[in-house]
Amino acid sequence: MVTRMTNITEYPKLHKLKQTSTNVSIPVGWYALVEELLETIDSIVKDYGLPKINYLQIKQKFTSLRVYFSYDRNEQPYVSTPFKQEGLDMINDLVDLYEGFSIKTCTLTGKPGKQVNIGGFYTVLHESLFKVNKKNEQCYTAKGKALNEKLRGF
Numbered sequence: 517m518v519t520r521m522t523n524i525t526e527y528p529k530l531h532k533l534k535q536t537s538t539n540v541s542i543p544v545g546w547y548a549l550v551e552e553l554l555e556t557i558d559s560i561v562k563d564y565g566l567p568k569i570n571y572l573q574i575k576q577k578f579t580s581l582r583v584y585f586s587y588d589r590n591e592q593p594y595v596s597t598p599f600k601q602e603g604l605d606m607i608n609d610l611v612d613l614y615e616g617f618s619i620k621t622c623t624l625t626g627k628p629g630k631q632v633n634i635g636g637f638y639t640v641l642h643e644s645l646f647k648v649n650k651k652n653e654q655c656y657t658a659k660g661k662a663l664n665e666k667l668r669g670f
Contacts, residue, residue, distance in 0.1 A: 564603025
């Protein structure tokens with residue numbers, strides 16, 4: 517797995533999308549995950565001669581990654597073939613796979629994590645960032661709270 521960095525400029529494909537009209541709203545812990553997804557999709561597009569992909573939105577929703585995109589079918593010449601359909605299917609399956617990875621990836625660190633409910637807010641955190649208190653409620657550890665506040669600009 518790629519070492520997580522908190523500066524989006526360290527992830528060229530993700531940074532480029534963020535500078536365009538694409539709505540990108542994901543936690544820093546997922547930057548490497550999404551960058552890897554975008555790189556793999558670009559390889560499939562190139563290998564299969566697929567139309568350009570237009571990313572509409574990349575975001576976190578209900579503790580999971582969501583990637584909304586469309587294909588530029590006006591690109592000429594575009595001829596649908598079983599080979600190209602295989603490539604399109606691969607991309608759809610890949611997005612589903614990475615959405616699954618996201619629910620096991622800490623939103624703050626990018627390390628393996630689990631879904632937790634902290635004060636009614638559901639997220640994915642590494643085990644070092646949350647604990648269960650005496651009331652059997654999940655809450656941030658001191659380390660988790662400090663990191664969350666730092667990354668969110670509190």
